[in-house]
Amino acid sequence: MLLISKYFHGNLIKVVTWFFGVLAIGAIVFPQDAQALPSFARQTGQNCVACHAGGQFPELTPYGRMFKMTGYTIGERTLPLSVMGVVNSASISNPPDGTAKNGEVVFATGSLFLAGKITDNIGAFAQVTYDNFAVDNGDGSFSGHSNADNIDVRFANRIITGKQDWIYGLSLNNNPSVSDPWNSAAAWMSYVPAASLSSHSFTDPTTPYPGFGAGGNIAGLSAYLFWNQTVYAELGSYRTADQAFSFMSAGIDDASKTKLNGNNNPYWRLALSHEWGPHNLMVGTSGMIAHVFDAGTDVSDPANLGQYRNTGVDAQYQYILEPHTITAQLAYMRQETAYSDNSIITAAGDVGLTDTTYMSRAKVSYVYHAKYGGSLAYFNSTGSTSVIQTTDPSTNGMTFEAFWIPKQNIRVGAQYTAYNKYQGATDNYDGVGRNASDNNTLFLYAWFAY
């Protein structure tokens, strides 16, 4: 609390001005009687709260999950365009030298969505994201850049009778688990986007999240099945997002693009779901084996090829009954990294060198009347070190959050991320006196969608 007081003391006028400025802009842009709904809401004519638990996008309700699994095809075709933007401020407790925009209010990111029903069986969710600070020009200025973000194009069908309910489909997507309907999945647990600014380097989205080593902007096709709203199974495989699939990595230069070996990079997901009264629970597991070339290397040389082997377990519980929405999420991911022969040779490591990391996260959130909410999250990362993984991955801490949803498409929030351990130590983790708590960060945000 002392640290929070310290931030506010220095920036109180700025924060208050910013806060009321955001509200004023919101009132002008989103007047009370406007049908200010993003494209999916326009398609069904429903309020955001129908699909998003307590209105806290992107977390889905049971109905929102069915909307997604049935291929975004409920409703009527409409203008499939939406935009969102995040204005925020990140204040690091003890900013490292050269930290840019610490404590300053910035327009961090914006996204354009092409999302909606295409046919009775096909729908799409495609996002292009603009990072306002993508390139540091070195003179205190920054240049923005856009690239393809999450893409999920689906074919879905549903055969339902009194006794049997089969939902099945295909998802062409560019991020393992972006096709997943539960928000404890790797692609969806982190939700407030952050800019690439150095002042944002310790905010919640940059803390350890259980994810897949292959990352995003790769091309995959998965087949999925949801039987009797109980068993969910998905199986897919990924490849480099090039040739016909290059739109899935659009805006990313070739040297930075993730290059996978061939088409055999399997992804799998199995989940059990149960709903009773206002409660619903999912327990699941997922995994992926990705053969990835070292960044910027010759992809014709197998000695540049490494491998990520991920195995995850996750669970999500929701209680949704007005005026209360409660969500509890747990996620754990084991990642074994088998390094390429060339990177082992370069680092003078032993043949067959691997490293393993274990990432876990628990989060509980509560929303009252789809208006006022808060969350508490614990994150923990541990793992091995080697001549290649020289930084100790042991990092843990907590993120506290309070937010307000004045209108269904605006969220204003404050997150405080406190580190107990960072890169292996609580005190002096870098050997020159920097402590984990020096990275504690207050992150204020206003998030709009239209």
Add this chain to the structure above:
Amino acid sequence: MKFSPITLSLSLALLGAGCSNIEHSRSLGDPRVSAKTLAEQVCSNCHGVDGNSISPAFPRLAGQQPAYIVSQLTNFRSHQRLDPPGSEYMWGLSRHMTEEQITGLGAYYSKQEPHRVSSRDVDPKLLAAGKEIFENGVPAENVIACVACHGPKGQGIEAFPRLAFQHSNYILRQLDVFQNTQGRPGTPMDAVVHPLTSENKEAIAAYLQAFPD
């Protein structure tokens, strides 16, 4: 050809989807989609395919009076029903429903078998108090008996809805809407529920959900 499994699967999916799929459509603006298909593909997500919803956030429609379903869908469509869950969920879904689809949905749900909701832990005194109000009203407060309009088995009569086995939480929320808001105009319920106390409402809701034989 590289990546042939993906290309082949996508081609097949696109070919299959190119044709209209009215039997399994989730289209809300297409008058060709039957009420049965709408009930199965869309309404079932919240109300259950047989109208026995799991979550008390959504009313149970199994065995409901068809005239009542028709009147409510019509009121959602014309925005005459204003309670928040109604407007947030149902205005959009009903906005382009045809008369035929609305009538068909009424018929579909009226034919479904209503299932009893588990009420194992309900206080017997609460049930007894609810039964008393249901059968005899609260004469001292001029509250008429529910049975007069909703039938001796809570089965509803024409535009008066079935109440037996309805989620108690849903009943409570609707009683609050009638008592405290203008969200559902044009029914006699505003006047009927006006004198009810919180204890009365809790008892009625518990009794209607359990509706013991």
